[in-house]
Amino acid sequence: MDFTSGQGEQRYEAFVRAAASSVVGLDFDGTLSPIVDDPEQAHIHPDARDVLVALAAEVRAVAVITGRPARQALDLGGLEEVGAAVGEAGSELYLFGQYGNERWSSSRRRIVSPRPPKGLATFERELPRLLRTHGAGEAFIEDKGLAVAVHTRRLPDPERSFEALLPALRGLAAAHDLVVEPGRHVVEIRSPGMHKGVAVRTLVEELDAGGFLFAGDDLGDVEAFEALGELAEGGLPTLRVCSASHEESALVPMSDIVVKGPEGVLQLLAQLTSDARDLRS
Structure with a gap:
């Protein structure tokens, strides 16, 4: 992983200290799964399940926040199985589909969705x-x-x-x-009014989160990064992670850490898990 500045390294260390009360939020496409020509074939990285389950034991909750429909993300990511394992680890897996319009959690296991927008x-x-x-x-x-x-x-x-x-x-x-x-x-x-920044703030408020990490890869994640910037100004430990690619670089200037695609994201999360466990012990 590459820190974008000395401040990014300091933010990582502060987040590790706050990990036990923090939420880790993750985009799906380009972050947990590779970008492919057919969106229906964008399966989660094969190492993601084990990494997320281990991470869940060190944080308050893990959340997938995606533009995909919730059912599609559950199926492509095998997230119902991941959620069951996360629950056994004593944590919770949340899924916000369609930028937060749909919700699912590993404890409730039911998708809550509004009606399609007028127009x-x-x-x-x-x-x-x-x-x-x-x-x-x-x-x-x-x-x-x-x-x-x-x-x-x-x-x-x-x-x-x-x-x-x-x-x-x-x-x-x-x-x-x-x-x-x-x-x-x-x-x-x-429809207007909902975006990933709203989902981030919702999780912070509902879970009384002591910190928040969000990893994303493209323009749809800008609002989440902006929300974290505002929360950081209020004193919350935050970490913005860019899953970089040759196709999109809009998030790089806003990021604390830049990694190479889904594999880099998972390596970072594994390192975070290890660092948080060492600090706890």
Whole structure:
């Protein structure tokens, strides 16, 4: 792992001291699972289960906070099995799906979800025409129930198509009182008012967290990093971890630690677990 500054190293040490009362929050795609062309094949890293279960014994709770639908993340991550093992370790695994609109926990084991936002159905009916108009008729459209995502990764020029579609999608979304969340060669359209920063603050308040670490990889994680920045100003030990890649670097300037993809994230969490255990003993 690479600390972005001396302050980042100090924040890591402070977080280790506060680990027993802290929450570790993790994005899914690009953080726990590798980025792949087919989002339905983005399975969790094979080492993640053991790392998360060991970590859970040293912290108050572990949370996965993702833009994916909760059910999809549970299945791709095997998180129900992970949650059962985390419970045996005396901790709790939380899942916030669709940026926090859906909730699940290893103790309740039931997904709580609101109704789809108004305007989404009409947006989806108008979307194919917009894509054809911009030469992206073959873009993959992912229906998430509470949101819709447009993926350009499979197109001949993913980056150019993404840049061309983004302003058009913003305009159509605004016409239906929806918001746009850009990511790595994907644009998600959903209801306003909920984002990963809200999920972070919810966990801090509900669990009376004594610290918070969040690891993410792209633009959808910016609000979580911003929330941690504000919480740190209030005295809470926080740690912002960027799972870096060659495709996206927006989080690097905001980070305390930069690691290389999911494998780097898991190595960091294993080191954190070891350091917290040593301090406790």
